[in-house]
Amino acid sequence: xxxxxxxxxxxxxxxxxxxxxxxxxxxxxxxxxxxxxxxxxxxxxxxxxxxxxxxxxxxxxxxxxxxxxxxxxxxxxxxxxxxxxxxxxxxxxxxxxxxxxxxxxxxxxxxxxxxxxxxxxxxxxxxxxxxxxxxxxxxxxxxxxxxxxxxxxxxxxxxxxxxxxxxxxxxxxxxxxxxxxxxxxxxxxxxxxxxxxxxxxxxxxxxxxxxxxxxxxxxxxxxxxxxxxxxxxxxxxxxxxxxxxx
Amino acid sequence: xxxxxxxxxxxxxxxxxxxxxxxxxxxxxxxxxxxxxxxxxxxxxxxxxxxxxxxxxxxxxxxxxxxxxxxxxxxxxxxxxxxxxxxxxxxxxxxxxxxxxxxxxxxxxxxxxxxxxxxxxxxxxxxxxxxxxxxxxxxxxxxxxxxxxxxxxxxxxxxxxxxxxxxxxxxxxxxxxxxxxxxxxxxxxxxxxxxxxxxxxxxxxxxxxxxxxxxxxxxxxxxxxxxxxxxxxxxxxxxxxxxxxxxxxxxxxxxxxxxxxxxxxxxxxxxxxxxxxxxxxxxxxxxxxxxxxxxxxxxxxxxxxxxxxxxxxxxxxxxxxxxxxxxxxxxxxxxxxxxxxxxxxxxxxxxxxxxxxxxxxxxxxxxxxxxxxxxxxxxxxxxxxxxxxxxxxxxxxxxxxxxxxxxxxxxxxxxxxxxxxxxxxxxxxxxxxxxxxxxxxxxxxxxxxxxxxxxxxxxxxxxxxxxxxxxxxxxxxxxxxxxxxxxxxxxxxxxxxx
Numbered sequence: 220x221x222x223x224x225x226x227x228x229x230x231x232x233x234x235x236x237x238x239x240x241x242x243x244x245x246x247x248x249x250x251x252x253x254x255x256x257x258x259x260x261x262x263x264x265x266x267x268x269x270x271x272x273x274x275x276x277x278x279x280x281x282x283x284x285x286x287x288x289x290x291x292x293x294x295x296x297x298x299x300x301x302x303x304x305x306x307x308x309x310x311x312x313x314x315x316x317x318x319x320x321x322x323x324x325x326x327x328x329x330x331x332x333x334x335x336x337x338x339x340x341x342x343x344x345x346x347x348x349x350x351x352x353x354x355x356x357x358x359x360x361x362x363x364x365x366x367x368x369x370x371x372x373x374x375x376x377x378x379x380x381x382x383x384x385x386x387x388x389x390x391x392x393x394x395x396x397x398x399x400x401x402x403x404x405x406x407x408x409x410x411x412x413x414x415x416x417x418x419x420x421x422x423x424x425x426x427x428x429x430x431x432x433x434x435x436x437x438x439x440x441x442x443x444x445x446x447x448x449x450x451x452x453x454x455x456x457x458x459x460x461x462x463x464x465x
Numbered sequence: 466x467x468x469x470x471x472x473x474x475x476x477x478x479x480x481x482x483x484x485x486x487x488x489x490x491x492x493x494x495x496x497x498x499x500x501x502x503x504x505x506x507x508x509x510x511x512x513x514x515x516x517x518x519x520x521x522x523x524x525x526x527x528x529x530x531x532x533x534x535x536x537x538x539x540x541x542x543x544x545x546x547x548x549x550x551x552x553x554x555x556x557x558x559x560x561x562x563x564x565x566x567x568x569x570x571x572x573x574x575x576x577x578x579x580x581x582x583x584x585x586x587x588x589x590x591x592x593x594x595x596x597x598x599x600x601x602x603x604x605x606x607x608x609x610x611x612x613x614x615x616x617x618x619x620x621x622x623x624x625x626x627x628x629x630x631x632x633x634x635x636x637x638x639x640x641x642x643x644x645x646x647x648x649x650x651x652x653x654x655x656x657x658x659x660x661x662x663x664x665x666x667x668x669x670x671x672x673x674x675x676x677x678x679x680x681x682x683x684x685x686x687x688x689x690x691x692x693x694x695x696x697x698x699x700x701x702x703x704x705x706x707x708x709x710x711x712x713x714x715x716x717x718x719x720x721x722x723x724x725x726x727x728x729x730x731x732x733x734x735x736x737x738x739x740x741x742x743x744x745x746x747x748x749x750x751x752x753x754x755x756x757x758x759x760x761x762x763x764x765x766x767x768x769x770x771x772x773x774x775x776x777x778x779x780x781x782x783x784x785x786x787x788x789x790x791x792x793x794x795x796x797x798x799x800x801x802x803x804x805x806x807x808x809x810x811x812x813x814x815x816x817x818x819x820x821x822x823x824x825x826x827x828x829x830x831x832x833x834x835x836x837x838x839x840x841x842x843x844x845x846x847x848x849x850x851x852x853x854x855x856x857x858x859x860x861x862x863x864x865x866x867x868x869x870x871x872x873x874x875x876x877x878x879x880x881x882x883x884x885x886x887x888x889x890x891x892x893x894x895x896x897x898x899x900x901x902x903x904x905x906x907x908x909x910x911x912x913x914x915x916x917x918x919x920x921x922x923x924x925x926x927x928x929x930x931x932x933x934x935x936x937x938x939x940x941x942x943x944x945x946x947x948x949x950x951x952x953x954x955x956x957x958x959x960x961x962x963x
């Protein structure tokens with residue numbers, strides 16, 4: 220086994236472990252932290268299914284962002300929708316035989332690669348030209364965009380400029396899944412692409428990418444508006460009731 | 466025109482953004498609470514030794530008790546959606562009044578102490594130690610947030626700066642830095658029962674005076690009962706309603722509605738305050754203690770229902786939190802929600818024909834309505850979402866013939882704060898209050914120019930006090946601000962039913 224293969228094999232196991240354990244820990248800690256008061260942003264749904272719809276509109280359509288700023292919405296929606304398609308398109312490297320619908324979306328996945336980069340660049344340009352956004356931007360915000368751009372651009376480079384042996388790449392990933400390790404082609408662009416993906420997986424649970432699980436746990440969006448009908452009481456707050464006069 | 470050491474901003478076309486003026490409001494911070502007020506609330510009297518570690522410990526404690534805080538500190542991606550949504554930013558141009566930048570004052574310390582990248586690479590991820598300078602920024606800028614929740618409406622993750630500024634204020638209280646205005650008031654409520662420190666005898670005297678005034682004016686003996694055992698309704702209203710203008714005209718309106726509908730009611734001197742200022746300081750314990758007074762008053766007076774008067778943050782605590790803080794309400798009449806808003810009650814009586822209004826009594830006015838921030842975004846009225854927008858308007862429309870709304874981006878859940886909410890309604894913050902009112906003033910000027918609006922109704926004691934104070938800075942008369950029940954009071958036909 221070559222050094223490159225060994226590094227990337229171990230790298231993917233390590234990154235997957237960090238991603239899964241890190242995210243699971245975050246989600247567990249969000250779940251176990253109580254929300255002591257009812258704080259949905261009104262007007263809020265009065266039923267559980269209403270909350271599911273509200274959350275669906277937020278997660279799929281970015282409803283609040285649309286209300287807020289059409290440019291950010293456009294670039295963010297473009298980036299996220301494209302990223303989703305690109306990720307689904309990449310399923311073909313992990314399954315054999317490839318499912319029918321994964322084959323179906325292959326051509327769209329390519330366009331999505333360009334759309335993803337366009338969205339990223341739009342968001343990135345805002346960080347320079349809008350003074351308010353420039354003010355709130357940290358170095359890590361630029362790095363995150365750079366990382367995603369590297370992933371996108373190196374991916375498209377492999378499609379259009381410096382092709383790699385995707386049969387071998389697929390064998391490598393199937394090998395990872397089956398614990399039957401296969402060599403990874405040593406093409407520099409591929410290594411950059413996969414290296415950036417490894418970094419992304421590792422930083423995910425420690426960075427602002429936590430907005431992905433966070434959105435589902437946001438009390439201002441996921442609570443049912445039923446405060447008068449049902450008493451909502453956190454475990455830590457309940458003992459206070461014993462101290463009141465009546 | 467009042468004279469001050471700052472320039473009142475010029476009205477712009479609504480929707481324009483100001484240029485960034487870094488630190489332009491760095492000088493604006495409210496008086497700190499005296500040691501005696503701090504200690505009466507169980508907080509240290511002054512900045513404690515080892516304050517840094519104690520602040521970090523308190524932050525950890527809050528992170529373990531409040532999911533919102535934890536999720537909001539983790540989730541922000543700095544997209545910028547909120548940056549032009551805060552009235553204090555729009556009015557001052559100070560970038561630290563952009564919601565995300567305000568949150569970051571706390572988030573930078575959270576990252577430094579509670580996240581791996583912040584511990585390893587602070588400069589890279591914008592993490593900072595809690596230095597004296599940062600603490601000063603906290604005190605300054607977390608007292609330039611009125612906790613109105615407008616930013617949260619526009620945030621893709623619903624990040625609510627109110628939760629973050631409440632946490633920051635709570636941490637500061639615990640290391641000995643409290644705000645004078647809020648903490649004095651909370652101490653007064655614990656001791657006397659209302660924010661103004663109005664004792665029972667004075668309250669009875671004031672309300673007797675109102676009875677005489679109303680009888681003189683209308684010839685009808687409308688009662689204003691205090692501590693009346695066996696009344697059906699306990700009215701909990703902001704203490705400003707007892708004598709501030711235009712608040713008191715609203716109180717007269719409630720009394721006329723109860724009188725005409727034949728509902729027996731009382732106020733309680735023990736729980737003579739609807740506004741719960743502990744909300745502003747983020748203290749669950751003090752909110753609980755203040756709310757418990759209402760529970761005790763309701764039990765001792767043996768009432769069947771609890772109704773809240775016009776008050777914004779009060780209605781948030783009442784509608785959203787009272788069941789949690791002071792419930793369960795199993796000793797009250799289950800036929801009514803607990804608590805009810807006076808507008809819910811009045812509209813129901815109007816619709817059932819139990820009271821009659823003659824809107825032509827207000828034909829000298831053209832009304833608009835300022836949705837109070839915490840009613841609009843943190844509560845509800847009636848059975849369906851958005852009732853908090855439609856019910857007050859329905860009451861106004863029943864009481865006046867001419868009504869127009871302000872621009873859609875400035876009403877309903879997108880309403881602006883008046884500029885004085887969240888514990889900032891104090892004279893040491895006058896500049897901030899005037900500047901923070903700018904977006905509302907711009908929207909008001911628009912309907913004054915295009916529709917000849919003469920009056921703006923408000924539904925919150927803070928909004929009413931704030932507007933009365935700041936509107937003259939913008940060339941409006943302070944009489945433009947009215948209570949909703951002041952309009953009802955003018956229009957109601959007393960003595961048309963027996």
